[in-house]
Amino acid sequence: MMKKRKRMSALLAGAMMLCTVCQTAHAEEAPDLYYFGTADNGTLQQMQVLDDGGMLQSWVKNVDRYGNAQAPYKVCTYHDDALADAPELRGDVMYLAVPQQDTLRFVLRRDLDQNEAEQKCREIAEQYFPGCEVFGSCKYYYDIFVQNEAQRTDEAAERLMQALADAHLIDAFYTWGGTADYMLIEHGFLTVYAPETFYWAAKEYDWAEIEAWVQEKHPECEFVRVTDEESALVETLGITNFKYLNWDPFYAVIPPEGTSFADHFALAVELYEQFDLDPFMWLTPLETEGTDSLVGRNALALAGDVNLDCSVDVSDAVLTARYLAEDKAAKIADQGLQNADADENGSVTPDDVTALLKYIARAE
Secondary structure, eight states: HHHHHHHHHHHHHHHHHHHOOOBBOOOOOOTTTOOOOOEESTOOOOOOEEEEEEEETHHHHHSTTTHHHHHHEEEEOOOOOGOOTTTTTTTOOOEEEEEEEEEEEEEETTTTTTHHHHHHHHHHEEEEEEEEEEEEEEEEEEEEEEEGGOOHHHHHHHHHHHHHHTOEEEEEEEESEEHHHHHHHSSTTTTTTTTTTTTTTTOOHHHHHHHHHHHEEEEEEEEEETTTTOOOHHHTTOOOHHHHHOOSSSSEEEOOOOOOHHHHHHHHHHHHHHHOOOOEEEEEEEOGGGGEEEOOOOTTTOOTTTSSSSBEEEEEEEHHHHTTTOOOTTOOOOOHHHOOOTSSSSOOOOHHHHHHHHHHHOOO
């Protein structure tokens, strides 16, 4: 224990010496915040992001609060092995993720009094976005809804983030589009198509042309015309309410057995792009609370930024050294501990302090 304290004292002394000669060193800019590669609850881990090529624009219109089909979105697929916490969902399911372009999110530090920290954050948010609404979606998670589109600029969001960070109130911050609402897309067989007489489709398709194209471009697939007499095939393709829908006939493109969900989805997208074919799917709204939503990259996830002030300087090394020396006054938020783990081995050690000091010296 004595050797550990001596080593920490030496590191702390080195950090304090650098205070007089080093200027603030800023970390590299964070990558694109509009990429949804993570989920902040257990059920939606193991996300696979697919490009739908615009195939689901009509669904986006239905779920976007402004009916704006141009908002960027991602289609996320999950399989049984990623649904251990949701046994009611079986097989391949999809979620349509619609980024919240009018909403910012912050997460309070856990080492603060929540009521006091929440009030301070509300006061700061009001300074930067007058008239905004702040919702506590669940404990420590807060969404800032800004109705005035003119106020929704990247610069304004960054200024608010900096103010909250300077006040040492937050552990995470997500900018416009950095969080997403999502809805479950239910479907049977991915490449099943209604005839042109179906109520939603004011389209006329040349099925002979489509069949010829499938045979030429995808000879491994089977193009089928299904009638109500083929009950076994109807059930296989997931159209159990066949008679109710009055589909007679309907059409399907069947890929080889064992085709992955992603490849089957890509086939559906290709058919959409070639012939404007809409697959038969429908949406189920999901009630979400804070940690059930999809998130992009935490803007405070900057390597070396231990005190979460949006910059990397010697004060981060000092704080880390104090923390390792078991200084009870040295409190580091969860994201700060992740930022302090320079070698990404899952723990903060004296080696991380050394690496941080070297980084600061090089930046100088």
